[in-house]
Amino acid sequence: MKAIVQDALGEAADVLRVIDIAESAEPRAGEILIDVTLAPVHHGDLQLIRSQPFIPEDTRYVRRGSEAVGIVRALGSDISGHANLSVGDRVIAFPTAGSWAESIAVPAFAVVPVPADIKDEVAGQLLINFITARMIVRGLRKSVSDEVLRDGAVLVTGAGSVVARLLLHMLRQEGVVAIGLARAPASAERVASELNGVPVVATSGLDWQDQVRLMASNKKIIGVLDCVSGPLLAQVAQLLADDAVIVTYGALGGVSIDIGAPQLIGQQLVVRGVVFSRWFTEVSPDEQVEDVRSAFAVARALPSLFRTGSVFDLDHFRDAVRAVEAPGRAGFVFLRP
Known part of the structure; x- marks a missing residue:
């Protein structure tokens, strides 16, 4: 074969x-x-x-x-x-x-x-992406309390990707203010439309950081869920509040996070890596069953994400x-x- x-x-x-x-x-x-x-x-x-x-x-x-x-x-x-x-x-x-x-x-x-009502094209991309997103949210919650999440805002880079769009959806479902970051205006507009108005900023604009601050509505930016790394993450870090958490799960823009030690120390930033494979060792069997059930539910409710x-x-x-x-x-x- x-x-x-x-x-x-x-x-x-x-x-x-x-x-x-x-x-x-x-x-x-x-x-x-x-x-x-x-x-x-x-x-x-x-x-x-x-x-x-x-x-x-x-x-x-x-x-x-x-x-x-x-x-x-x-x-x-x-x-x-x-x-x-x-x-x-x-x-x-x-x-x-x-x-x-x-x-x-x-x-x-x-x-x-x-399930019979899930197309091959959706099923074929569903579980790794959905479970990766679930593990990222779990990683965020390991470093940030419910109170801080409720009162703050979270950035999500690479907003055009399946995982990032799932993250934006999950955070909104949990009542967390989430702001997506996409490279191009067309991608930002498409994601915002798919997710019924979730704020998404195009980082190609010169004033994108100001737009993020405006969309945060005076809330502290207490975290970023990042798949890009490299120079973009260094720029994103300038928006983060003290004690914010950086959850990294990819390196589309470079293998380094490009944040200097003085900034990490001065702002007391927390950096946490996440990999989906820990789902098999860190998540209980009952939670795994619920994650799979939730994945199919999202596939039915929001097929445009896939x-x-x-x-x-x-x-x-x-x-x-x-x-x-x-x-x-x-x-x-x-x-x-």
Whole structure:
């Protein structure tokens, strides 16, 4: 079967290739074999390709892709805790390693049935994005009290992304004043429209910091949820109140947060990193079930948050990479085997 693999460290367009690999006829114990329908290309996938140096010596490559929607082809033994799964079911594989392929064997605990009313294009991008947003809000609440949140305002960078739009929605649902930051005016207007008037500022404007202060309505800016990093975060930090928290979960604008030690010390800023994979170790099973239920509820209520951009076959993965990194991208990018 076809699969996209990485055999060196570097940019995705340079170090990925499509190869034919042997396909397991039957899944191993505790696994489920899935025929992939759609696999999203996340920014996080590309960051991993740039930064993950481990290549197994036996295969000399590693398969890539972290999420997929597909059809169950076969069930391995010893999946008694997942009796709700059957051959032919439409499911999300989340998270997984190697989803950019025609099929994939996934641990049963990482397989979630897809409700009939949720389209593949939504299901294929839903869980990593939603659960990442949930973990970011949990990270914020670890550093900020309910009282401070209620009386302050929170900034969300990269507002055009799915995760950021989910964050803006979640914060508003919790009664928190949230202000989005998008690079371009068109993106800012689109997000504000999708979220029924949530304030979003375009950072390309010379007076964007003044606009943020105005939208905060004299509330202290007590936090920022950031996926950009780099020079933008340094500018955002100028807006933060003393004792504010910076929750960082991406590096679209640079690998450094670009905030000097004197400013961190002087304002007593708190910096907290968040990664979605801690969901499996830090969140209780009951909360995990509720997160998945909430994800599908949001997908039904706000389908516009999960727009589809371009879909490419495996052989055209370089086009997919370019589409993901294109400025002003309006929808999610997928690979279709």
